Structures are given as C-alpha cells and as structure tokens.
Amino acid sequence: MENNLKNTLREAGFNFKKRLGQNFITDKNLLASIVRGAGVTKSDTVVEIGCGAGALTRVLSENAAKVLGFEVDVGLKPVLSRALEGADNTEIIYGDFLKADLKSLEQKLGGYSVVANIPYYVTTPLITKILEESKLCRSMTVMVQEEVALRLCAKPATPEYGAITAAVALRASAEIIKKVPREMFTPRPNVDSAVVKMVIEDGRIKVKDPVLYKKTVHAAFQSRRKTLENNLVGYFGLSRGEAQKILAAAEILPRARGETLSPAQFARLADVIFEFSSRN
Numbered sequence: 001m002e003n004n005l006k007n008t009l010r011e012a013g014f015n016f017k018k019r020l021g022q023n024f025i026t027d028k029n030l031l032a033s034i035v036r037g038a039g040v041t042k043s044d045t046v047v048e049i050g051c052g053a054g055a056l057t058r059v060l061s062e063n064a065a066k067v068l069g070f071e072v073d074v075g076l077k078p079v080l081s082r083a084l085e086g087a088d089n090t091e092i093i094y095g096d097f098l099k100a101d102l103k104s105l106e107q108k109l110g111g112y113s114v115v116a117n118i119p120y121y122v123t124t125p126l127i128t129k130i131l132e133e134s135k136l137c138r139s140m141t142v143m144v145q146e147e148v149a150l151r152l153c154a155k156p157a158t159p160e161y162g163a164i165t166a167a168v169a170l171r172a173s174a175e176i177i178k179k180v181p182r183e184m185f186t187p188r189p190n191v192d193s194a195v196v197k198m199v200i201e202d203g204r205i206k207v208k209d210p211v212l213y214k215k216t217v218h219a220a221f222q223s224r225r226k227t228l229e230n231n232l233v234g235y236f237g238l239s240r241g242e243a244q245k246i247l248a249a250a251e252i253l254p255r256a257r258g259e260t261l262s263p264a265q266f267a268r269l270a271d272v273i274f275e276f277s278s279r280n
C-alpha cells in the first residue's frame with residue numbers, strides 16, 4: 001500500500017474491519033485498468049459501493065461526469081474527505097447500500113454504471129439488489145472473489161453454474177475482464193479475486209414473470225443430485241404427472257438435471273409453469 005495512504009489511515013486512527021470486507025487497493029495501474037475496463041467516460045454517472053479510503057473513487061471522479069459513492073463505515077469520513085479534496089463531481093453517502101432506495105436514487109441520477117471493489121460478505125445480495133431493483137443501471141463492473149467470478153460467468157453443465165449464474169443471465173451478459181491476485185490488497189485476503197463486467201441488456205431473455213423465473217431456477221438447483229422433475233415436484237408441490245407434462249411442454253428431456261438448462265430454457269420452463277398455474 002502506498003505510504004501516504006497508510007499514513008493517512010494511521011493519522012485518522014483507522015483500524016481495518018474484517019467484518020465489513022475492508023480490503024483496499026491502491027495500485028494506480030490496477031485502479032486505472034478497472035475504470036478503463038468498465039468503459040467509464042466523461043459523460044457517465046458512476047455509483048461506487050464501498051469507497052473505503054477513496055482510491056478508486058478518486059480515479060472514478062477524474063474519469064466520469066459524476067460519482068455517487070456509498071460507504072457504510074463512518075470512521076472513514078476523514079480519510080475519504082481528504083482523498084476526495086477538490087473532487088466536486090463526487091458525493092458520498094455514509095450508509096448501507098443494501099438499504100438504499102434505488103427508485104428515488106435513480107430519479108435523481110438518471111442512467112448510471114456501477115464500478116466497485118465490493119465487500120465480499122455481501123456480494124450476492126448487492127448484485128441481486130441491482131439486478132432486481134434497478135431500472136437505469138447500464139452495467140456493473142465489480143471486483144469479486146475469483147470463485148464467485150467464475151460462477152457469475154459460468155456455462156451450463158459446469159460445476160460453477162448455479163442459481164446466481166442464471167439470475168445474472170436474465171438481465172446481463174457477464175465476463176471476467178481481469179484476474180487480480182490477493183497480493184494487490186491491503187490487508188491481504190485469503191482468496192484471489194477477479195473483475196467481472198456485467199452489461200445489462202433488458203429483454204435479452206424474455207420471461208413472463210421474473211419472480212417465477214427466480215423460483216424455477218431456485219427449484220432446479222435445490223438438490224443437484226435430483227432430476228429436475230423431482231425438484232419441481234418437491235418445490236412447487238406438483239404431482240409427478242404434472243411435472244412431466246410441464247417439462248414436455250417446455251421441450252425439456254424428462255430425466256434432465258437443472259444444472260444442464262440454459263437461462264433461455266429456464267425462461268421457457270418458467271413460462272410453462274406460469275401458464276399452468278394460471279389455468280389451475
């Protein structure tokens with residue numbers, strides 16, 4: 001970590017809080033490559049979740065039109081204020097992003113992208129919140145644990161493919177843009193990381209009821225050892241005959257396992273279940 005930031009943190013009496021996922025990055029090249037990879041331009045509004053000591057926030061403020069940062073740890077206020085001196089296009093909200101009202105935030109912001117080195121203990125809830133609540137988010141470029149990055153971008157029928165993969169795929173295409181070794185963070189975490197870019201393209205997979213899509217995916221991954229038919233029976237309380245009819249109507253093989261279905265197949269299955277439940 002660069003000495004001046006270390007000194008600033010020491011002078012502010014700051015102690016890293018593991019429970020808040022505080023692993024900071026200061027390497028200027030890494031920060032610049034995240035911002036470049038996110039495709040941030042001078043006309044963009046960027047939301048950063050978890051500003052930490054403000055190293056990424058500063059680079060974002062230099063490359064974007066406007067930056068709105070969230071930081072839950074009020075103890076970082078003096079450090080952040082100093083790191084962001086003169087960054088007039090940047091506003092920090094000291095609070096929990098998970099509790100933020102995205103609807104009113106978006107009324108204020110207009111279209112935006114998320115760029116963040118997110119706290120790992122809330123990776124799934126953060127990504128899910130944006131996927132489910134945002135209307136104006138265009139992309140998310142986030143540093144996550146490498147293992148999670150592989151899951152976000154996984155292909156069907158691989159061990160990494162799971163409910164979160166299918167949830168992301170409904171609204172976004174996801175790719176790993178950079179692998180980041182653990183040595184790049186202070187303090188050093190126990191895992192390597194990767195930057196994933198998710199570009200939101202609404203309507204890339206059409207589904208009648210997104211909530212039912214989520215439930216269908218959840219049902220399919222409830223027990224990986226069971227067939228999809230068995231999982232549907234257990235989750236939706238269907239008879240075996242009903243589950244078989246639904247699978248046939250969705251053109252899915254009777255013995256298929258959930259993890260082999262593409263997101264488009266999950267959408268077709270959810271639509272058939274939707275029709276079935278509106279008839280019954």
Ligand code: SAM
Nearest residue numbers: 020023024025050051052071072096097117119
């Ligand atoms: N952006 C900085 C960097 O790249 O060096 C810090 C990243 S650090 C991995 C994650 C930051 O998120 C920490 O500063 C932590 O306090 C903050 N944080 C943790 N939970 C949060 C939440 N629910 N909402 C907003 N910030 C949170």
